[in-house]
Amino acid sequence: MSMGMNTVRGVMLAGLLSALVGCAVNPVSGQSDFMLMSQEQEIALGREEHPNILKQYGKYGHVELQAYVETVGQRLAAVSHRSDLSYHFTLLDSPEVNAFALPGGYVYITRGLLSYLNSEAEMAAVLGHEIGHVTARHGARQYSAAMATGLGVTLGSILVPELRQQSAQDLLNVLGTALLRGYGREHELEADRLGAEYLARSGYDPQAMIQVIRVLKNQEQFELQLAREENREPRIYHGVFSTHPDNDQRLHEVVGAAGKVQPAGAVRTAERGPFLARLQGLTFGPGAREGVVRGQEFYHRDLDIGVRYPAGWRVDNLSDRILVTAPQQAAMLQTEVEVLKQALAPEPYLAQRFKGGTLTDGAALSGQPLPGYSARILLNTALGRREARVIAVARGLQMYLFIGVTHDADAGSRFDGDFLATARSLHALTTAERELAEPLRLAVIKAAAGATFRQLAGDSRIPHHAEEQLRLLNDRYPQGEPQAGEAIKVVR
16 A cells, blocks of 8 residues: 655654654653753753853843842752753843743843842742743753744744754744743743742742732733833733733642642741842843933933934834834834944945935035934835935944934925934033933832822933833832832832
């Protein structure tokens, strides 16, 4: 009897896979899992990619806080199902609200996420969840499933692709998507279960797992509100927590089961005050390498520049650009910087940057000390096909590019004056401005009797929605108020 071509291919694939790999015993379940990656390969991948993570995000430069994260992480890892691994815990210098892990024991939490937590137990819950992904080998399992089903891994990676072998790059692509969106409902629930178990074994209350998910869900709801107000897609970073609500019955069941686990050592309290004291001075929002927004002014300490944006326009300092929006979204202006390998005049820079397009209405930028050039060009933008005003301003090897577009295609040059004035305002920082270029930081204070977050917001340097942000930072979102005498986080 003859077999069809698909059957033959299936048999050949099964034979090839069985020749290359075997079933590996899952260290958590004790059952056999189909696996295309050995433990040694997991460890090697984490070790090779760790420097790339540090290059992309940066390590937060606070030795004591780094050591604190490492200490709590190692405490949890020691009671995990893979305590034999060499774990590494890193606090990243990023305002993003995220935590993730690479295979082989490399665990990361951002200062952006840390700023919203309110106890050591909550931080331990985040780290325990990520350790759960490592111990259950979720990264390796997801990669194996993707390769075996022939999905071809074109999911896109947020990692710096330094490994050149295709198999390594495929794995990074799978993991890159997982770091942004989580590993899927079942794996995330398993990581919650394992994290809660490791909390209990370490003496923490496993209910902290549910508390931290509620904190992050509130932050997510606020980001959805902002996205609606600004008519844009939401920027949700903590994908590892976004697959279930905090009232999920199965989540409560697995966390409740962890409460029966006996701690291996001392029982640890979830005191708020001592934990908040460790966050005193923590950078909040964009750091020095992203620059700081104060009202309509933008200051960047490391680049030594300042820019003034139009009055009444919203200024958003994103990780790779500044995006400012006119009232009623009538116009948008994007600013980005490129550090050139060799000096180049603004006019040829624009011609090179927009190769294939036709620059019109070109002219040297006047009225400022730095050389600049302005032109118009048709571009595909977030607002559709638009004639954009593009302006390049050079400062040594730094080239600043301003791209301005209007909401209505027939608005023409209505906002050209605003676009050009912004580009002309680019300047080196003054002595006074260097102090203003320092990033926002958390401060821990005792709440006065009768204090409200609305009052505290009036003294805050948070540029937008300060009242809501203070509530989020102190787990009082959307309408809670501080209690007299309690320690609370403010931003200065």
